[in-house]
Amino acid sequence: MNACPRDAEEKSLAEVFDLIGFGRFQLQLLIIAGCGFMADSIEVGVVTFLEQKIPEQWPEAEGWALNALSMSVFGTKLLGSCIWGSLSDHLGRRRAFLLANVFLLLTGCLSAAAPSYVSLVVVRGLVGLAIGGIVIPFDNLAESVPEKYSSLVCYAIEYFWTIGTLYANVLAAVVLETWGWRIYLLLTALPIFLACCGYIFLEESPMWLLDRGCDEDALATLRRIAAVNGQDLGNIALVSYTRETEPSCRELLAPSLRRQLVSLSVIWCLGLFGYYGASLASGFLFSSGGSMDYTEVLFTSCGEIVGTTAVLLTAWRFSAATVQPWCYFVSGIGCLAVLAAKLMNGPTILVAMLAFLVRAGSMGGSAATWVLTPAAFPTHIRSTAHSVLYTWGSAGSLLATLWPAKASTSVIMGSYALANLICVAMGLWQQRGLAPRGAFDSLLSDLHASNLERRARSSIARSSRLASRTASRTSTATGRPSNLSRPSWPLLPSRQIS
Structure with a gap:
């Protein structure tokens, strides 16, 4: 509960973030979260x-042994x-972020010392287990910035995904042929090492703390964030609210969340199937005679930089739900164009340009999907839901690796095109059917948990508690029981689960 002076001005989280503004703390968080976010894209390379x-x-x-x-x-x-998302909702974003990244750093370095191919496969499997925590820094970032910058910052972190891709590719070109794959693996762990070092600059998500009922901790965290940005919050109090139950995956099946869960599950699975497929396609599109x-x-x-920049620039005018299907459409058409160019033995430069377009479209669509997810x-249960959806994405990325050695380019690229076009259909359903109903307003609602009803209940509850304590003291002094009773509504507003 808030232990604050009676004349403190109540403010919602959104109002406090507006006072804090966008500054040094958010930039630090973006860089630290971005270093952790690079892990997955580096692993593709x-x-x-x-x-x-x-x-x-x-x-x-x-x-198949190599595919292993x-x-x-x-x-x-x-x-x-599944593991890291649930841990994030129970332990907090900050601690789960550290655990995931330390585990990733250790397993990444151990794989460089693998004495056999079997041990390499086992240890890289542990690396994949740690990469599952990639949703944590993204959700923490989405919950720790002013509302008007939320989409822009969430798009901006996608640059780190692209930087991770370029980092893995440039490192391979410089190191792989001269120093070997073991040194290459050690150097690919450098961004995760930086993310672990950045832990000392992180703060717990104030939104998560407030949702847990830790009002004093949330306000103290906000004051520290404000101090980093050079702001003073003055005499304020947070509007209190808490949830009714502990986080549970079962809540995701509630009617109010079911449709966005289904639509996003399909897009995460097929969208990342297409994205990873486009990334891994470099292995057969641009290699010949055993060399690449x-x-x-x-x-x-570099097409990923173009895709990320395009969706970032459109964020000022269009929602992620609007941009998403167009990006997948570009990627799907690009896959068909790459297939046509290969079948007609087109020049390599043409194939490269079309593959550039595919990477731009798939990256743009993936970025929009990442931005939509925490808002839904x-x-x-945000990190739990995000991790469940990322699990579907992981299933899609796994499917992209299961092609038989003799699978034709027509089958592979045709499948990627079909996956992207299905994402277009699901994206249009989200844009026209779900978004107008407020399906992607949960993050916004939590930031603005200061509507008149909640604010009134919070003030009345605080006054009632004060009166109850006063009456209790009077009762003790006089020996007479107090006639005051607790209010009939919950002391703190709770979430209603449909």
Whole structure:
């Protein structure tokens, strides 16, 4: 509860964040969260290049045995996604972020010392388990910035995903052929090391603390954030509210959340199937005779910067629900164009340009999906919901690694195109059917938990508690029982679960 002077001015979380503004703390958080967010995109590059180099040391790694490397990473992400999201909702964003990144750093470094191919597959599987915590920094960022900057910052963190992709590709071009894959693996863990070091600058999500009923801790955290930004919050109090039950996956099946859960599950699964497929396609689009053209791989990867920038610029005028289907449409058409160019033996530069377009579209669609997800679920189950959806995305990324060695380009690229076009259909359903009904307003609602009813209840509840304590003291002094009783409504406004 708030232990504050009676004349303190009550403010919602959104109002406090407006007072704090966007400054040094948010930039620090963006960089630290971004370093952790790079893990997944780096792993895509690691898997792509390791599959090219590992057979040189262990010739027995071929066919399905070679596929086991990528399957172990993307398969264990399914389990990791469920674990870390739930931990984040129960332990807090800050502690779960540290646990996930330390585990990722240790397993990433251990894999560089793997004495055999089997041990490499096992340890990289543990890396995938840790990567499942990637949703934590994203949700913490979404909950810790002023409302008007929320979408922009959530789009901005996607640049770190792209930076991770470019980092893995440039590192491979510089290190892989000269120093070998073990040094390459050690250097790919550098961003995670920086994320672990950044833990000392992190604060717990004030929204999570307030949702847990830790009003004093939430206000103290906000004061520290304000101090970093050079602001003074003065004599204020937070509007109190708390949830009715502990976080549970069962709540995701409530009618009020079911539709966005279903639609986002399909988009996460097929959208990341298309994204990872486009990333891994570099292995057969630009390789010949056992060697790979890193220049063309790097060029197509730059398409992700264009895709992220495009959705970031549109954020000023269009919602993520509006932008999302258009991005997947561009990616789907691009996949068909790449297929046509390969079938007609088109020049490599044409294939590279079309693959650039595919990467731009799939990255833009993925960024919009990431931004939509935390907005669709209430705080107390936000990370749990995000992790469940990321599990579907991990399933899609796993499917992208299961192509038989003899699978034709037509089947592979055609499947990616179909997946993207299904995402277009689901995105249009979200845009026209769900968004107008407020399906993606949960984050906004939690930030503005200061409507007149809640504010009135909070004030009346505080006055009632004060009067009860006064009456109790009077009763003790006179020996007469007090006639005051507790109010009939809950002491703190609670969430209603449909």
